[in-house]
Amino acid sequence: MKADAKKPVKKSSSPSMIHIWFLRHLQVAISSLGRLTRSPIGTLMTATVLGIAVSLPAGMWVMLDNVKQISGNWDAGASLSMFLKADTDEQQVDELIGKLKLMPEIQHIAYVTKDDALVEFQQFSGLGQALEILQENPLPAVLIITPTLQHSTPLQADLLLKQLNQEPLADLTQLDMEWVERFHAITEIAIRAVIVLASVLSLAVLLIIGNTIRLEIQNRHDEIEITKLVGATNSFIRRPFLYTGFWYGLLGGLIAWFLVTISLWLLSGPIEKLTGLYQSQFRLDVLDLPTTVVLLMGSAFLGLAGARIAVGRHLRAIEPD
Amino acid sequence: MIKFDNVSKRYTSGYEGLSNVSFSMEAGEMAFLTGHSGAGKSTLLKLIGLLEHATRGQVMVDGRNLGKVKSRQIPYHRRKIGMIFQDHRLLHDRTVFDNVAMPLIVSGASRAETGRRVRAALDKVNLLNKEKAYPITLSGGEQQRVGIARAVVSKPPVVLADEPTGNLDPELSKEIMELFLQFNQVGVTLLIATHDIDLVKQMNQRVLTLGSGQLIRDTTNLQEAF
Structure with a gap:
């Protein structure tokens, strides 16, 4: 009955390959997100660890940006x-x-x-x-x-x-330039330190997500095996895990955003008091839109990359027998 | 449709699962594969489904030499073969409908097409009323019928069954066999591994008998087979 009702619809619209491809990705993206929400506490804990790892370099970056903003006024000329x-x-x-x-x-x-x-x-x-x-x-x-x-x-x-x-x-x-230059030199060191920290913590994010995905693959061992038996390609099997990594990364990025924003909010009072003493118009900048986008996309990308590494390593090991 | 030419399979442990097996099956043929456990029945089926590769000899399926199938192409080969297992291999966190739909989903069928085909397959195995049930709530015979529906839902030219009635009582086993006969009547090539000799006797079909990895009998004469 239901099938009959759908027949004319199917005939009138012949969706293109790209349309089908997009639809299938959307389905997998949503279903892997749904799977994460089914164990909210575990998901949240993993995402929070990721968030903390991402928030450290992100927060330091924003602070540096603020410092550069102050010193920017000094660049006008010697x-x-x-x-x-x-x-x-x-x-x-x-x-x-x-x-x-x-x-x-x-x-x-x-x-x-x-x-x-x-x-x-x-x-x-x-x-x-x-x-x-x-x-x-x-x-x-x-x-x-x-x-x-x-x-x-x-x-x-x-x-x-x-x-x-x-x-x-x-x-x-x-x-008056001299100490400005020294200050710039110090800022350069700080920037370098943030980059090093960001690299190390990115590696941590990759490993955390890689390990999470590895466990996920183990849990779904039977499913992977059966899906391979009925003729699923490797990319089909990979897809949900990649989306899981992506969601973890994005969620971690969101948590990092909150952590940084809350920290800046907590700091802004004392800092305004301090700069007030110097009659400065300085205001502590929060995460602006471009930085937020970079933070979220970067974090999501790390999630995807971590998942890809784990999936590449562990999926091959599962073959039906 | 299926052709074995001096096929041997030696496992890395040194154990020889099959040695010098040759036979062929035409498209639309049905045959039973019998022999004691460990005689090589499962190995033979695995070679057809490319779960294992032959060590020597040549396996042809649907005109294709399986020795030349690259690992990237294996999924596409498996889509042409429906596989049925003694332990059903169903996913217990998914409904009957979703289990049966798996081969269609992996090959990218549209939603409407999937719904139509899954219901047709469930109808054939008489489980249309159970599509929303979870496998765990079904009896052994019903679970096996879900497994069969999954194997035939994408209309593969070849269906392999490894001890499909292993855990079922004779009554249910007979039902399953009737199903296989129906599939065979619409042109599906069927190879069914079983050690249930009584059942095979009732079916009156070609019988391949394996012993210690070798094909010791290939006959349609049941008197000769046992």
């Missing part, structure tokens, strides 16, 4: 700070500024008086009240000198620095 001798008077400063402005290497000069420097320091250091105890302003006046673009390269800036250090009114002139 600037030189010329600390003036304590006994320099205003007239001398004006003359100096006039002289320096004539130099073709210099684009802009900002003058920070001793008083300005003190006010700024009081505001940003958080030492406001302690500084009031001081009878005298210990801070020097500073000229913040921005070289023109072509004199901003490390080499040119260094030449300019040497020249400015000759200035009799200058107590000390220093290139």
Whole structure:
């Protein structure tokens, strides 16, 4: 009865091979997901282990990204700070500024008086009240000198620095780039460390999924054998296991996303307080969309790869007898 | 349809399962394969289904030399052969319908086609009312009929049965044999391994007898066979 009712439908629509192929993959994908949901606790435990493994490099990556975001503002160009001798008077400063402005290497000069420097320091250091105890302003006046673009390269800036250090009114002139560069070097090391960590933990994910799939293959030994007996190709038998690996990976990625997001949320309060002390507009970035996509896809891919390795190794061993 | 030419099978343990066996079966023929346990009945069937490879000699099935079938092509060869086992080999976490549908699913039949064919096969073995049942809830005879439905659902030209009535009482065994006769009448080549001589006597078909791996008799004369 039912079969009869379906006959006309079958005749009117002749689905293409691609359509059938897609449909079959969808079926396997859904059924392997269904199989995972049938043992939710076991699935969740495995996925959580994966999630933790993935969340470590992912979380560190986001933190690094944030650090780079702060330091990004410093890249704009080198600037030189010329600390003036304590006994320099205003007239001398004006003359100096006039002289320096004539130099073709210099684009802009900002003058920070001793008083300005003190006010700024009081505001940003958080030492406001302690500084009031001081009878005298210990801070020097500073000229913040921005070289023109072509004199901003490390080499040119260094030449300019040497020249400015000759200035009799200058107590000390220093290139602000130096510590930026050091900071960048440290960031580079941190990035390298994250990459190493990510590689090691990716390997862990591969092994965890590989082992999970291996157990799954053992559990379904009879099924595999019988499916081979009725003429299933290897790729047909592989497919559900590959999808299982994929789902594990994706689920692990989702858990990692939650772990990272929750951690960042927990950190954001104290960090905002800290950066507030520096009058910074800095806001802790959470996982943005591209990073999230990379995280989930990468994790799913690792799951797929782990499953593929396990399946390749263990399916061959099962032959019907 | 099936042709053995001086076929020997030696296992890695050194045990010789078959030695110099030659016979042939035409398309649509039916034969029983008898002999004591260990005589090589199962080995012979396994060679046809490519569960084992012959060590020497040539096995031809449907005009194809099985020695030349690459491992990637084995699944496609198996789709032409329905196999029935003494222990049924059903999946107990799937319904009767899903068990019978397996050969169709692996070969990529459409859903409508699968439903139609599975019901036709279940109808033939008289289990249409059990399609939603799980194998464990069925009797031994019913489980074997599910196994038979699975073997014939994709209409393979060759059906092999290894002790299909091994665990069944004579009454049920007779029913199973009647089923085989019906399949044979629609042109299926059937080779049935059994040590149930009484049953074979009733069937009046060609009988191949194996002894210690050798084909010791091949006759349609039942007086001569036993």
